[in-house]
Amino acid sequence: MLELRDVQTYYGNIQALKGISLKVNQGEVVTLIGSNGAGKTTTLRTIQGLNRPRYGTILFEGKALETLPTDTIVRLGISQSPEGRLVFPRMTVRENLEMGAFSRSDKEGIAQDMERALNLFPRLRERLAQKAGTLSGGEQQMLAIGRALMARPRLLLLDEPSMGLAPMLVEQIFQTVIEINEQGTTVLLVEQNARMALAVADRGYVLQTGRIVLEDTGPNLLRSETVRKAYLGEH
Amino acid sequence: MATTSPTVRTGSALPRWARNLALTLLILYIVLLVGPIAGLDAPRIWQSIAAEPKTLVQVALVGLANGSIIAIIALGYTLVYGIIELINFAHADVFMLTAFMSLTVLGAIGVDQKSSSGQIFVGVLVALVVAVLFGALLNASIERLAYRRLRNAPRLAPLISAIGVSFILQNLGLFWGGLRIIFPVMGVNAAAPKTFPQLLPEGILFQDGPIIFRQKDLIIILASVAFMIALRLFVQYTRLGKAMRATAQNRDAAKIMGINVDTVIAFTFLLGGGLAGVAGLLVGLYNGTIVFNMGLTAGLRAFTAAVLGGIGNITGAMLGGFLIGLLAAFSDVYFSSRWTNAWVFAILVVILIFRPLGLLGEAGGEKA
Structure with missing residues (x-):
């Protein structure tokens, strides 16, 4: 591959x-x-x-x-969860996840993958409306991985x-x-x-x-x- | 040569608060000492306000109208700075050239104050579209030619490039102003201020002693605010707007989201240039004259407004624009109009010393 x-x-x-x-x-x-x-x-x-x-x-x-x-x-x-996480600190958790799907346009698929990411990391579901910069290190890591998955790589x-x-x-x-x-x-x-x-x-x-x-x-x-x-x- | 070092010594003997206090006292001393020369004469100001308080209201109205235009120009600085941390010194000169373009278009169409209101409306609309497109394309071309190659160069390089472009544009304005054979509206003297046709309705909406609020004041303020709200919504909710915010917050992260960062940056310049086009037309219509070096004052005020509000912050640039507009109007009437630019500059220096983040600025960067 x-x-x-x-x-x-x-x-x-x-x-x-x-x-x-x-x-x-x-x-x-x-x-x-x-x-x-x-x-x-x-x-x-x-x-x-x-x-x-x-x-x-x-x-x-x-x-x-x-x-x-x-x-x-x-x-x-190919998508990446980068070193240092690099979440967008002044965007909400939801917006960060949506940015992960930036390269896609299939609304339904994006919604499915959002659900999948939130099932993998239930913590993120509780924090959807929170700014990513206010998350703990672990939560930011989950967000970075979830965001990378949103590209459906x-x-x-x-x-x-x-x-x-x-x-x-x-x-x-x-x-x-x-x-x-x-x-x-x-x-x-x-x-x-x-x-x-x-x-x-x-x-x-x-x-x-x-x-x-x-x-x-x-x-x-x-x-x-x-x-x-x-x-x-x-x- | 060996001793030059760019780093600031942090191990100073005085604690931070003490240095700030000393600095504040020093600035206060200078202001009190030099202030009266520059028009800051508190007893006299107080007397004139007490004698005719309504003038203060009028000053505020003038400040709001001028401030709304400053705010639009400030948005161009703040958008570009937010995304590539470059102070686009050429921005105010793009604004100046769009004013020249507006005048040229209005001259070519041939509308003036004697035309019917329908003709004026169409003429202004055409001038607006042309000025916006012209400003947008000019600004984006500047980015492509003068800044993009320097994107990974030391930060001073694009800054110097921007200053160079600013000079080129000013001279273009001077040249344009001398083309009276092609554009009769430019008048006889290339360097002289050009007269804009009076196309905005002058009808008085409200009058009370020295307070005069005309239709054109209302139009200017409403038009500016409408464009600002539109920009705010655009950046907040559209796909491209989100890509802009992402690029501003972390360029590498934006790239790995699949965002074409070059396109986003070029678009940001388009947007800033388009807003400069709006401001160029509005200033011509509102003030009635334009001149090739008007970018200097407008640039100082708009840049200060952007820094005051928190550079990179859209709402901050709008707030800063109105505040600087108010300050300038206040200074024109109560201090001394010759010193207004000095006061604006003083504000810039004071913010840079005490609150470089501006009123609404947030500390950027990724906290763990």
Whole structure:
């Protein structure tokens, strides 16, 4: 479904991605783990065209993405819950969700997906008329994911959904990720919380300073010596 | 050279409130000392108000009428600033050129005060449509040519570009004013103020001593308020309006919603330029004269109005417009009309020091 081939992205003269190649197949949950600054967020931003790769190809269902504008990429079926959530603080929760469906015009489908998002995150239903800037961090995270789902994406990019959340909420968010995947959405999940991410993922890639150093199935990576030492804090 | 640093030292010895207090006292001192020179002479002002309180009402009415036009121009500043954090210094000159365009159209159609009211209505309507389209396209072209390439440049670059465009437009106005062979309405002297035909009804609606409220005052205020309400509703409820708000609040987030941010920004300039077109025609009709450098004063007042209300905030720009209109009218009558711009500028400085967010501004940014 999605394939990156030797993608290299720069910030000015600093090379953030030093040749990333990865694959996401239809129906999978694939995770990208690695420490701070490894290039996880940059990978997602590059897929969506927020950063441009200097070299390499990005194919989504056979279509090259690397020169397309972000809004076209969203229309092709890739949406994202970004790092830092980036909800619209001065819009209500309802307006934020509606913005998620900006690229669509099928009123009925949008209403269905609104219902689905609110069923996944009942907390949001209670806060529909509230300004998003007044929500707690966890609620904003739910809103960011719900908003990304409103595009009815075929591929959902999730950037650190567990960031800054209480452990109970983290578990709930990952439970929701599984649910979303079971409802038919392919997921590419970026996480620092490697244990949780690998537990829900079919396959995973380990990123280190802009390079992929390891790839395997989720369970295999959980058992791997390198991952245990570097990312799960076991010795 | 090695010591220049853009960051402000925060480890100052005085606490923040003490510095603010000192600054307030200093400004108060300057105002009291210099104020009388600039017309701020409280006993004299108090006497003249006490002698004829009705004049104050008249001042307020004039302030509201002028303020409504300032408010429309201020909207152009605030819309653009809200969305790309650029002070579009060329905006007031776009406004000036739309006034020239209105006059040219009215001259070409040939309506003047002697025409029938039906002809006047049609003429003004045509002038309005042309001025709005002209202002919109001009502003959007400026964005495309002078600002878009600089969108990821340091913030000073587009600002300087905007000042440059402002000069170009002023000279265009001067040039346009000299085309009397093509446009006889421009008169003999290129730089001289141009006379607008008196097309608004001058009938007096209400009179009481010095208080005079004419039909044209009412028309100006109603027209301005109507456009402001329309804009407010547009931004609140339409798809494009929501895209504008989203882009203003977070450009990256707007992009990943599938919003074409370039289109939204271009549209914002169209909208601001169109409003400048409304203001250009209204000012010509209301004041009766236009001049190539009128963007300077109008720009200062409208920009101050936008900052006073909270730059980026639409309701704030309207409120600021009316307040600055009132202040200017008050200063014209009670301080000294020569110092009115100085007072407006003083307001700008004071807001920037004490409440940069303006009256209705909210702290932006994403709080966790």
